[in-house]
Amino acid sequence: MAGEGKIQCPCGRFVERAEEYKLIFLKKEMREIDILCPNDSCYLREIGYVKFDVKDNKPVFKEAIFYPPFVTWNMSQLGEKASPMMKRQLTEMVTKIIDWKKITADVLKGQEAEAARAEAARVEAARAAAEASRPGQAAKTA
Ligand SMILES: [Zn+2]
Numbered sequence: 001m002a003g004e005g006k007i008q009c010p011c012g013r014f015v016e017r018a019e020e021y022k023l024i025f026l027k028k029e030m031r032e033i034d035i036l037c038p039n040d041s042c043y044l045r046e047i048g049y050v051k052f053d054v055k056d057n058k059p060v061f062k063e064a065i066f067y068p069p070f071v072t073w074n075m076s077q078l079g080e081k082a083s084p085m086m087k088r089q090l091t092e093m094v095t096k097i098i099d100w101k102k103i104t105a106d107v108l109k110g111q112e113a114e115a116a117r118a119e120a121a122r123v124e125a126a127r128a129a130a131e132a133s134r135p136g137q138a139a140k141t142a
Helices: 068-097 100-132
Strands: 022-027 032-036 046-055 058-066
Touching (some): 046 068
Antiparallel strands (some): 032 046
């Protein structure tokens, strides 16, 4: 069998090297990188994630997992050796493939945007409060 001894997505796609997975960083506020199957027409698409945090402008790794359907499938195909093989791929993604510099820059950029939005909301609230307390517009107190 051609694919024997290789990690495989339940959709049928073999994944020999960790580089083959697609890693996308959309969930910026959740600090989560999605792991997608290399097969574009995969019915699972998202097969795992890498979670991290950013502290003092540096990335701090939290966890990397494959989701249960992917894990269960490989355990049933490969038996005991599935776990260390999957773990090795996850480790490679985290230590060699993910561009942490870029990811961290993206997070910090997002944080700046969040701070700017919060500041705009604060200014708007202050303006509205000032308006409401202007004489003549406020409720009659005298
Ligand atoms: Zn797949």
